[in-house]
Amino acid sequence: MAKRVQSVKGTRDLLPPETAVWAAVEAVARRVFGIYGYGEIRTPVLEETELFVRGVGESTDIVGKEMYTFADKKGRSLTLRPENTAPVARAYVEHGMQNLVAPVKLFYIGPQFRYERPQKGRYRQFYQIGAEIIGESGPYSDAELLLMLVSFLRELHFTELVVLLNTVGDKESRFEYAGKLRAYLQPLQEHLSEDSRRRLVTNPLRILDTKDPKEKELLLDAPRLVDCLSDESRRHFEKLCDLLTRFGLRYRLETKLVRGLDYYSDTVFEIVSGNLGAQDAIVGGGRYDGLVASLGGPQRAAIGFAIGEDRLVDLLPDSFRGACLKAPLVAVASVDPVDTAEALSFAEELRRHGVDAIVEFASRSIKSVLDRASRVGCRFVVLIGEDELSSSTVTFKNLSSGEQVRLPRAAAIEHLKETA
Numbered sequence: 001m002a003k004r005v006q007s008v009k010g011t012r013d014l015l016p017p018e019t020a021v022w023a024a025v026e027a028v029a030r031r032v033f034g035i036y037g038y039g040e041i042r043t044p045v046l047e048e049t050e051l052f053v054r055g056v057g058e059s060t061d062i063v064g065k066e067m068y069t070f071a072d073k074k075g076r077s078l079t080l081r082p083e084n085t086a087p088v089a090r091a092y093v094e095h096g097m098q099n100l101v102a103p104v105k106l107f108y109i110g111p112q113f114r115y116e117r118p119q120k121g122r123y124r125q126f127y128q129i130g131a132e133i134i135g136e137s138g139p140y141s142d143a144e145l146l147l148m149l150v151s152f153l154r155e156l157h158f159t160e161l162v163v164l165l166n167t168v169g170d171k172e173s174r175f176e177y178a179g180k181l182r183a184y185l186q187p188l189q190e191h192l193s194e195d196s197r198r199r200l201v202t203n204p205l206r207i208l209d210t211k212d213p214k215e216k217e218l219l220l221d222a223p224r225l226v227d228c229l230s231d232e233s234r235r236h237f238e239k240l241c242d243l244l245t246r247f248g249l250r251y252r253l254e255t256k257l258v259r260g261l262d263y264y265s266d267t268v269f270e271i272v273s274g275n276l277g278a279q280d281a282i283v284g285g286g287r288y289d290g291l292v293a294s295l296g297g298p299q300r301a302a303i304g305f306a307i308g309e310d311r312l313v314d315l316l317p318d319s320f321r322g323a324c325l326k327a328p329l330v331a332v333a334s335v336d337p338v339d340t341a342e343a344l345s346f347a348e349e350l351r352r353h354g355v356d357a358i359v360e361f362a363s364r365s366i367k368s369v370l371d372r373a374s375r376v377g378c379r380f381v382v383l384i385g386e387d388e389l390s391s392s393t394v395t396f397k398n399l400s401s402g403e404q405v406r407l408p409r410a411a412a413i414e415h416l417k418e419t420a
Contacts, residue, residue, distance in 0.1 A: 009118060009124070010115075010118040010123055010124025010125065011123060020324050021313055021316065021321055021324045021325065022309070022313055024320075024323075024324040025316070026109050026129070026309075028155050028156060029107070029129050029152060030107075030109075032148065033131055033148065033152070038105040038106060038131055040108065040109070041088055041091060041106040042110065043084060043108065044081075044087070045080055045081055045113070046079070047086075047087055048076070048077065049069050049077040049078060049079040050077070051079075051086050051090055051295070052067060052079055055086030055089065055294060055295055056082070056086055056263065060206075061195075062083065065116075066082060066115050066116055067079050067114070068080040068113050068114075068124075080112075080113035082112055082113060083128070083306065084110070084112060084128060084306065085130070085132060085263070085288065085291070086291065086295070088108065089134070089291045089295055089297070089302070092104065092106075092297065098135070098292075098298050102136065103134060103136035103141060104133075104134045105132075105133050107130065107131040108128070108129070109128075109129050109309070110128065111126065112127070113125055113126075114126070121308075121314055122310075123310060126308060126309075126310050128307060128308060129306070129309050129312070130285075130304060130305055131148070131304055132303070132304035133145060134301075135301065135302070137301030138236075138239075139237075139240040142243075142267045143243035145303055146249060146271075147247060149271055149283060149305060150163075150271065153271065153273070156312075156316060156317070157316070157317040157320040158282065158315075158317060159273065159317075160273055160274030161274075162250045162251065162252055162271070162274065163244065163249055163251040163252070163270075163271055164252055164254045164271070164272060164281075165241070165257070165269050166225075166255060166256075166257035166258070166268050167225070167233060167266050167267055168258055168259075168265060168268055169228065169230065169266060170230055170266060170289075171290065172230055173225070173228050174228075174265070177205070177223065178203070178204045178205060180223040180228065181205065181207070182204045184222050184223055185200055185204065185207065185218070186200065188218055191214065191218060192215060192218075193212060193215065196210060196215060205225075206258065208257075209256075209258050209259075216256075219256065224255060225255065226255060233266055236267070237266070237267065240267060241253075254270075257269075259285075263291040263294070264288055265286075265287050265290060266286075266289065267286055267287045268284075268286035268287070270284040271283045271284075282307065282311075282315065283305055284306070285304050285305025285306060286304075286305075287301070287302065288303070288304070289301040326356070327356075327376060327378060327379075328356045328357060328358045328376065328377070329355055329357065329378065329416060330355065330356070330357045330358075330378055330416055331357070331358050331360055331369065331372070331378045331380075331381050331382070332344075332346050332381075332382045333360035333364075333366075333381065333382070334360075334383075334384050335383055336363055338384055338385055338388075340360075340361055342389060346394065347359045349409075349413065353413055353417050354417065355413075355416045355417060358376070358378070360372065360373075369381060370397070374399050379400060379419070380396065380397065380398055380416065382395070382397075382412060383397070388406070392408060393406050396412050396415070
């Protein structure tokens with residue numbers, strides 16, 4: 001026997017009926033984002049490595065540790081995309097989208113790739129749902145993006161949603177704060193992890209994102225970024241808070257909240273659901289006003305978010321998940337010696353009327369047909385034998401009640417249409 005070929009470590013096959021849940025989540029995303037004026041963008045999974053080095057940041061874990069990078073046959077360094085904001089910004093510049101009416105609103109759904117230790121909810125090929133607004137600098141776009149996100153999550157039946165909110169300031173604010181934070185932490189280096197000591201040199205703000213309890217304790221007396229904000233950054237953030245209050249969005253200020261990529265500026269956020277326990281963060285994002293210019297485009301303000309779809313699907317409330325897992329309504333079977341084509345013909349008629357139907361292709365006893373239909377979740381069975389064929393009727397059985405009647409074909413179709 002030949003050796004079985006298996007999926008690559010850190011990847012997985014998504015199978016029915018779970019794929020129906022994924023499709024339903026994506027359908028909600030497309031509908032909600034479309035209502036807010038977003039169009040879908042699909043970027044290649046392969047990009048030049050330079051895009052992520054320049055866009056995401058050479059000092060980030062993604063670029064330093066997690067990217068799938070290789071040389072192609074011509075020696076060019078290519079990378080499987082580890083995130084999609086930089087590719088969207090690249091596409092924006094490459095296709096002259098800065099000449100479109102601003103702001104440009106784009107969303108995406110698709111796979112990303114990072115080399116990290118596979119574990120529950122984390123895969124080397126994972127999926128993200130994200131959106132970007134490019135070309136609008138004011139706090140109103142921040143507020144609208146958060147309103148859209150909360151609307152999307154509510155449609156997935158998430159409750160007790162709270163926006164965790166912070167600002168990392170503009171470039172000048174961050175430069176001033178980085179100096180103060182570095183000066184505070186340098187005497188404490190012996191208490192920092194190797195990663196944090198490296199970040200102390202490359203990007204001290206990333207240390208605020210530490211998960212180490214001892215480092216969190218060290219940061220309790222650290223300088224506050226809010227004390228270094230420029231007047232413009234402060235006004236932007238205060239107005240955003242006012243807008244969230246006006247629209248009734250619950251939010252909580254988190255002064256240590258930062259995002260893991262170098263391109264973020266000013267507003268950063270996460271959205272959590274209070275009924276998910278300790279690991280309650282569903283989505284994160286923020287403003288990245290310098291990214292487009294860093295990739296050779298004009299200076300354009302932007303804000304966006306990304307949701308890990310794998311984890312989102314794992315966290316879905318049962319009420320949404322259950323509505324996605326719909327079994328076929330009816331099984332149709334021919335009874336010997338009637339040709340199975342008669343069952344297929346009637347099933348096709350039902351499908352033209354919008355009724356989910358499956359056909360029993362193999363020749364089986366009526367008991368076997370009823371048993372199989374029940375196991376796949378059908379509510380009804382339609383049987384077609386010689387008598388039914390000659391009288392243009394069908395035998396109609398309700399699997400829940402056990403009731404069985406002979407109905408004209410048109411009446412059976414109408415009944416199933418109403419039930420569907």
